[in-house]
């Protein structure tokens with residue numbers, strides 16, 4: 040019985056996608072490590088980022104660029120996130136910077152100070168900031184000091200709204216980066232675009248059926264599952280507003296249109312040509328359906344040839360063993 044359920048991996052970490060849009064974040068330091076932290080922060084789009092670090096030669100060039108970028112610089116700069124650079128050393132005696140961010144975060148409907156990240160080369164300072172954060176119950180990460188981390192960073196890859204984080208739970212950060220690069224290669228082109236298009240479809244569906252009751256939610260979910268499972272990642276990436284409109288028409292008739300039901304006529308005629316050619320060379324079954332059952336991403340779900348061959352080979356082996364045993368038995372009984 041217990042074998043049916045996943046084994047417990049006692050990793051000690053809970054991987055979540057923390058929503059920071061209402062929170063302010065304090066980052067101390069401006070070297071290469073702080074710079075990498077800042078990049079992940081602007082991607083996360085918090086309410087505001089405060090950076091405390093002296094304006095000197097130790098400031099990482101990418102970090103300086105993001106901190107001084109025009110708010111309209113868009114994705115290339117600060118991603119539209121407000122960054123306030125407090126150009127001095129962190130005041131470790133009164134924690135004035137922490138207090139400032141705390142007070143600012145509480146006003147204006149903000150969710151307060153969400154987290155503190157420390158990336159300096161001063162271990163004593165880090166320990167003091169960590170102690171103060173824990174007293175104030177603010178989650179803190181001190182780069183490279185696991186006992187002073189309430190959460191760890193991981194190796195992250197991003198493709199649009201898709202983020203994948205590899206965590207080794209503090210055991211091997213460089214291996215995490217290597218595995219992340221491998222995973223990166225296995226992600227299909229257009230995955231980010233496909234996710235964006237699914238997001239558009241789900242938002243449009245909610246406009247057609249805005250119900251908040253359990254029945255409406257269950258219906259929306261069932262329909263979305265049926266549609267999502269029919270489209271490959273590449274096909275989803277190509278769902279333009281016109282195709283989306285036609286997919287949504289399936290909602291009214293409780294049908295789940297496939298890519299070929301809604302794709303422009305040109306693509307459909309190419310698909311029909313492909314089907315005819317496939318049938319002509321005998322690759323496809325009479326109805327045009329391939330005898331090998333694949334999911335929309337091309338993974339084989341069921342292959343009659345393989346099943347048939349496996350059965351044939353198993354039968355052959357069993358028969359040979361039986362014949363050999365019979366021969367042995369009969370030659371022994373003759374002796």
Ligand SMILES: C[C@@]1(CC(=O)O)c2cc3[nH]c(cc4nc(cc5[nH]c(cc(n2)[C@H]1CCC(=O)O)[C@@](C)(CC(=O)O)[C@@H]5CCC(=O)O)C(CC(=O)O)=C4CCC(=O)O)c(CCC(=O)O)c3CC(=O)O
Pocket residue numbers: 075076180181182183184185188190191192193194195205206207208209210211212213215216219
């Ligand atoms: C616990 C954690 C806390 C945290 O910092 O959040 C932590 C801790 C420590 N890192 C150390 C060293 C190195 N860290 C890196 C790189 C990264 N470290 C990252 C995260 C984390 N590092 C968290 C756990 C992550 C996990 O669970 O997998 C990554 C993934 C994310 C990021 O930081 O953004 C980023 C790769 C990003 C990318 O490239 O994609 C390299 C490699 C390099 O620089 O090329 C080295 C040198 C090689 C080596 O030592 O292995 C040391 C030893 C210091 C010493 O020896 O004194 C400690 C302390 C200790 O282990 O005790």
Ligand SMILES: NC(=O)C1=CN([C@@H]2O[C@H](COP(=O)(O)OP(=O)(O)OC[C@H]3O[C@@H](n4cnc5c(N)ncnc54)[C@H](O)[C@@H]3O)[C@@H](O)[C@H]2O)C=CC1
Pocket residue numbers: 067068069070071072073091092093097098099127128129158159160161164182183
């Ligand atoms: N987790 C990770 O990925 C890694 C973490 N690290 C660790 O991260 C820390 C930072 O590394 P780097 O960026 O390479 O360091 P760095 O020495 O290049 O930069 C340190 C920064 O902290 C600032 N700073 C120093 N004292 C300060 C104070 N009192 N107040 C405000 N800012 C102050 C400096 O002005 C500088 O901008 C180090 O402890 C390092 O061991 C290093 C490599 C990888």
